[in-house]
Amino acid sequence: MAGSEAAAAQEAEMDPDFSGGGGGGPSFEFAFNSVNFSDRVLRIEVVAGDDDDDDDHAPGSSRDGGAGSLSDWARHRKRRREELLKEKESEAVMPDQINCKVEPEECDAYEENQEEPVAMMDDSPPSVGPDGDDGPSMDSPWSGGVSTPVLRVKNIYISSAILAAKSPFFFKLFSNGMKESDERQATLRITDSEENALMELLSFMYSGKLTSTDPTLLLDILMAADKFEVISCMRYCSQLLTSLTMTTESALLYLDLPCSISMAAAVQPLTDAAKEYLSNKYKDLTKFQDEVMNIPLAGIEAILSSNDLQVASEDAIYDFLIRWARAQYPKSEERREILSSRLLPLVRFSHMTCRKLRKVLICTDLDHEQATKCVTEALLYKADAPHRQRALAADVTTCQKFAERAYKYRPLKVVEFDRPYPQCIAYLDLKREECSRLFPSGRMYSQAFHLAGQGFFLSAHCNMEQQSTFYCFGLFLGMQEKGSMSVTVDYEFAARTRPSGEFVSKYKGNYTFTGGKAVGYRNLFAIPWSTFMADDSLFFLDGVLHLRAELTIKQPTV
């Protein structure tokens, strides 16, 4: 229905005469390649396409046009090598498939050719000569002097009004005053790789239907529809492809469409679906690290754009990106270029630790000026007033840089004091959904914070109560492994509590820590898990659990 509406709108724009009759709704399948309903012949010249061009021109191609074409060139060259490898690997299988597909078409073309010469000689001898003479010599898109050999010619009886109603290209082809407008035969020159798709497209223009469910062919048809401006078919292909079961391979195909196609409104739902598929599948980046390491650039961009990415911290994302770039772009110049233009914008520097930001500044893979800019921006964000931080994280134009992801190590807000004695207060906010996922025995760690030079972290648990009678919420304070000091800490856990929303102390204690130890309380709120998670729970304010841990060192360290 959407397709029909689009077609109708298109007709209204192009020519009022078609708005009444066309509509796009009825099928004209009966008229496809039918001499009885035809007013013109479409001559389709199939020429050799990709392989020859690749082989002939790839080595000599120059890289111009700046950053975009350089990275694209690198990508194409790399893919070309892999394509050759793949062709070798599938050598045993491919020839059979090719033969099966090509043979029927050859027979068909042969039959048509047998019919056509007679008809054409009878009907339009004058137009054949000039076309035959002019075509090869005038049209040499791939080389200056040598004409591209025509592999075969197919003639299709067409109804120009039907094609014009569906496609602005055909509308202009038949009406804009150039040579084809007055001729009964119009010629389309296509590469052999476009042939199947073009036939399917022409059939769609008469019937409004596509029969294929093969993603590769549907993509070819989508490209043909884009080329000949059949927007209804672009939309239809996009819908079909979106409805097919998506795999990593198919999602990457959809994201690898040429820029001019992927930007089209009709195709956005498909590319959005592909991005969503990849970001969902690989959101546990650590678990799928080896697999993601082999994903090409478009996929990496989709995955690392996701807010739901589950990594320990933004530091881990940065480390992964550097590793990926080094593996995929061995040449340092190309690597620097791709990092600068496509990859660094994916990193949310403001959520990186200062320790890692220092490493960014000295990383030789990066452009120093850009690295400095990213780090400065991150530090300014960290130092900014909280309300401005929230505004930046929420604003659509800046959230890609500042919004928090689903980090495994939850970020904290920390206030530190040295006098009259070392003390720090750490605030940890957990969403209801995050708590819910802890059941029945999950843990969630905070990022590290420091007291008297020693690293600590908080750990939220769903665990069994001491007497093993029910599940409950536990909160623990842990000391990081590093360092051999022992330190005695007074600690207090508190949580905002309804109805006042004030922090209410839940547990106090003191403990002498040594490396790697943790202490806390298995049932912080003295209630079962189900009560804790209930809709009327006292501890979730607007769906968020607000925890506070206060650590004090009152005795000298030993």
Next chain:
Amino acid sequence: MTTRSQIQPLPFRRTRMDAALAASSCQAVTDAIRDIYAQDMEKLNFEQLYRRVYEVVLNKHGELMYSEVATALTAEVEGLRTSLVAVADGGGGGGAFLRELLSKWRRHTEAVAAVRDMVMYMERTFIVTYRKVSVQELGVKLWRDGVVCSGDVMPRLVEAVRRERAAAAEPGELMAGVAEMLTKLRDKVLSQVMDASSVDDYSSASLEKSVSEYQ
């Protein structure tokens, strides 16, 4: 040491085009623009030209194609301005100059429409994506800035309009055509010309009436 990729989409079958080939396709398109302005369009092959634009844009040379088209249009408009300036003032009113101006405006708008058809793939993709000025809009801008508002044309236009307004009791078809053209150029060109060529007994209400009558 390149890690061999294990998840690689089937490379999209796409021909690659180097800068030299892109340039030769742009040359064919700009040659066609020259033929279009020379009113020699019947010999052009639409499919061939459309395909060249498609291939150039698809292979990421859209910037080159766009700038070459803009350059070619600019050159053609310059040619029209030169031949317009060469028009001798006939005896009496400025009618001859105005008629020639309108004739060249008509030729320009028809040519721009044909060029827009030829590059319509670029119009729908590259121009939209990169927010370039559309070919239609570019044509208007070139005519306004390169012809009507140029130092060679504007004074004669003002003088010719002044004479026409002084000579005729009622605005005629010629004046209506000029007003329509100036209206389409926007940027207050119409009011600029009318103010400069003002005669006391002429009213804007009468002008507006004549424009609506002839549209």
